[in-house]
Amino acid sequence: MKFTYHRILSYFLRGLLVLTPLAVTAYVIYAIFVFLDGLIPVPIPGIGILMVIGLITFAGYMASLFFTKPLFEWFERAVFKIPLVNLLYTSIKDLMSAFVGDKKKFSSPVIVQMSESVSRLGFLTQDNLDVIGQQDMVAVYFPHSYNVSGNVFLVKRENVSPLKGVKSSDVMKFMVSGGVSPLEH
Secondary structure (H helix, E strand, O other): OHHHHHHHHHHHHHHHHHHHHHHHHHHHHHHHHHHHHHHOOOOOOOHHHHHHHHHHHHHHHHHHOOOOHHHHHHHHHHHHOOHHHHHHHHHHHHHHHHHHOOOOOOOOEEEEEOOOOOEEEEEEEEOOEHHHOEOOEEEEEEEOOOOOOEEEEEEEHHHEEEOOOOOHHHHHHHHHOOOOOOOOO
16 A cells, blocks of 8 residues: 555656646746736737747847938937936846847856865856956856846956866756756867
């Protein structure tokens, strides 16, 4: 009798291990879809998200045209003059450009020697800190595990070594998962 309970508990836990990541992933994708679809209220499901995607693509197209580019630059200069809006706008813009812009910031994974026996994985985000008088320092971003936050440390350049042969997306997955996801070559 005891053997059956252990076997049933084992099957239940294995089922949780298989279904939980699938269910959470499906729910997050569904929630994002519903949110984006609801931005433009249209009675036909799915049309709202297509309109949002079309609007984003059209805005990107307009921002890249020669004759509309000055208009976007003028708008940006106007936003920079508004104190609180400036902080919020530039922070969001910098974060977005770190992932999808021309100057991707999380593409240089590094290992930083923190002490004689401890090292941390991170991403080199600024190679030149002359503007703050730190010629021998670099900025390294350390994501937190199971979170969407992290810390930026200024560390001595000599303690930072690039990770070669490892994709930055695999390093990010490794760090965010708390070291559970494997690093692959």
